[in-house]
């Protein structure tokens with residue numbers, strides 16, 4: 001019925017069977033954090049559970065590194081799970097009578113490592129989640145969030161290439177949750193390079209941690225894209241509704257609002273600057289290394305036309321880089337002056353102006369609203 005286009009609710013009404021997933025296709029690249037996001041019941045857990053075949057699919061296939069998981073025998077499946085992927089779930093059980101370090105080391109037993117080696121690896125994993133001081137504690141002596149981090153450490157200790165994380169952070173309070181997201185990103189950036197399938201029902205979290213995000217609804221894929229693509233171009237009213245709730249400044253990078261700098265070089269005269277600046281203009285002045293040394297605004301250009309701009313320019317200005325989040329540039333932009341965007345060597349590669357930044361944020365808001373309105377009038381938003 002689903003294949004012939006009958007909707008999930010109608011299938012359920014007619015047959016009392018639930019369509020878990022329908023027409024869901026995506027591939028996760030090596031070393032990528034791929035996020036599946038959607039409301040409760042949209043099929044996220046079902047999807048992730050097909051990857052290690054906790055669920056069998058009735059049509060289509062699931063391939064991991066060239067292996068079709070449906071082809072594995074029971075025995076092969078066991079070692080496939082053990083050797084390829086770690087799992088972190090929202091509700092997972094720690095052994096209450098084992099210490100934290102032994103809980104983490106437990107998963108390594110099957111690898112045939114000696115106790116000392118297992119403990120050492122477990123301790124290192126606990127360091128990654130900042131719980132090394134609690135290695136001798138028992139789970140009951142830890143808060144819920146700390147227990148969750150033990151679960152993450154357990155998955156990390158096994159050092160497998162793939163991590164399946166189903167709402168792994170959802171039970172944490174917002175601050176700890178942010179901290180865990182940061183830790184995950186830092187770990188992934190520095191040393192992990194794992195392939196991570198990450199599930200969440202929170203779009204802010206999805207856009208923050210995901211290299212790409214897949215948005216699901218009623219067991220089907222609604223949109224797959226980079227965080228920026230999702231923000232700028234929500235595919236349906238369902239996505240737009242989520243987007244309107246997102247803190248864009250924590251997703252978009254400075255790069256997305258910076259403009260070419262067109263700077264002056266040292267020695268440019270006030271006369272030349274006036275001719276180039278236009279009525280309201282302002283520009284940076286760079287030194288011989290391309291580094292910004294000052295800002296020239298039109299109202300500063302009152303000196304003799306022969307004077308060099310460096311004699312009148314303002315030497316205090318905000319500096320950021322292209323990878324910084326917009327939220328980190330807000331304060332710099334608040335003065336209304338130009339902010340310099342510099343590269344690794346400190347050379348000027350772009351500039352941002354508070355107005356560009358506001359325009360960008362406003363554009364995303366209105367785009368989301370447009371998609372919502374258009375989609376609603378099409379009758380596409382069913383619920």
Ligand SMILES: Nc1ncnc2c1ncn2[C@@H]1O[C@H](COP(=O)(O)OP(=O)(O)OP(=O)(O)O)[C@@H](O)[C@H]1O
Pocket residue numbers: 018019020038039040041042043044045046047201
């Ligand atoms: N064991 C099961 N047997 C039958 N139906 C199930 C089972 N598990 C889930 N479902 C159904 O499959 C659909 C998708 O559920 P799933 O658990 O994948 O949702 P989810 O997106 O992970 O939601 P949540 O955010 O609440 O965890 C739901 O309609 C649910 O009723």
Ligand SMILES: [Mg+2]
Pocket residue numbers: 044045046166167
């Ligand atoms: Mg779920």
